Amino acid sequence: MQRRSLPLSALRAFEAAARLGSFKAAALELAVTPTAVSHQIRGLEAATGLALFDRQVRKVSLTDAGMQLYPVLRDGFDTFEATLARLIQQRTRAQVSISATNAFTVKWLVPRMADFRRQHPDIDLQLQASDDLVDLRSTTVDIAIRYGRGPYPGLATKPLFTDRFAPVANPRLGVASPEDLARVPLIRFDWKRPQPDNPTWERWFAVAGRSQPQQASQLRFSDEGHAIQAAVAGHGIALVSLALIKDELEAGHLVQPFGPAIDGHTYHLATYAGRLPSAAVQAVADWLCAQAAREGREPM
Incomplete structure (x- = not known):
């Protein structure tokens, strides 16, 4: 049987029935009728030419072929479930992007990443190193580190330290x-x-x-x-x-x-004034301010 013709719905019905030992219990889990489960499994048996269940009046049991097929499907569906759960968790984790100059990113931010991960293991940082200014209104950047005297129209800024x-x-x-x-x-x-x-x-x-x-x-x-x-x-x-x-x-x-x-000039923490910072963005901003203060440089 080739991959493109695998009867996935029937395989799912078989795995549930084999795991639960009952067509009725499998039907409850899959939110279908016991007749639908029985029909799916009979179709699978017809397609493979294999008897997968011994059917008795009040119970069903796996045949030798069924016992060989079941653990393969069980492990496969367990892997699907675990992988999808991990991907969904990654997607739903808080992500905060920081734009800064190449030198500031490499020499100031990166050496402090271990401290950030220790304090905020639930937030993923995305560092965008560039000497070009980014428009915080039209990009996905949450925080920018501006280097200069200011002012910065349209941005909410806070001085970190003077270089x-x-x-x-x-x-x-x-x-x-x-x-x-x-x-x-x-x-x-x-x-x-x-x-x-x-x-x-x-x-x-x-x-x-x-x-x-x-x-x-x-x-x-x-x-x-x-x-x-x-x-x-x-x-x-x-x-x-x-x-x-x-x-x-x-x-x-x-x-x-x-x-x-x-x-030198002053490093400023900047966010778009027209967008209320999320809890994660605020946590990153607070961490950046704390790091600047820890260096013995009081904000201006």
Whole structure:
């Protein structure tokens, strides 16, 4: 018998009758009449040429063929039931999507995922890493992490913390003072939205009251995360976010040999003002605020 011609309704009727030991009990479970169950099983026996039940006046019992078929069907239907239940549970689990920049997602959010799962095992997070702004009104994104000064029209926002930038380098480079900037490459990255108050090397030299070494070589990246990795690898000294390199500083992969540290922009938690946050979205928002406060940075 080929798969496309399997009599699924008859097989289901047979499995129920074999499991319950009664056509009447099978009919109750399947919400049909005992006659319908008997008809389905007779059709299955006719299609296979096998006698599956010994029929007596007040009871039925499985034949040898029936005893071989029953456990296969029982296990199969049990697997169907368990798999479908799991899929339905997954579908009904709360899901919250967060949009953030590539660097913030990789260096700040991802290292904290274990803590989130421990506190909220019933919520699934979807992280969307992109340096492009998403329109919270027309996408499925629930929370966006905005980086800037604001304001953000149409969004409900809450400041998380203000970023700080400082020169950092692999300790193997032996960078100890600003004079060393003349002998090591300056690692740069491109800001997606150029602004005069972006924390760039030019601004750092102005705040430090120093002239930028003309002979210093440079290494430029399109992404801050790549600039951080280049600094960890010892390719130069980078001016990057101290919030994003906390783990590297604590592990000794990077050091901040001198100052000053300069202000960056502020990370804001943003949701669409025209949509009331669900309980799951609010739980994620509260967790993000708690994580920011735990770092010793008080919200503005």
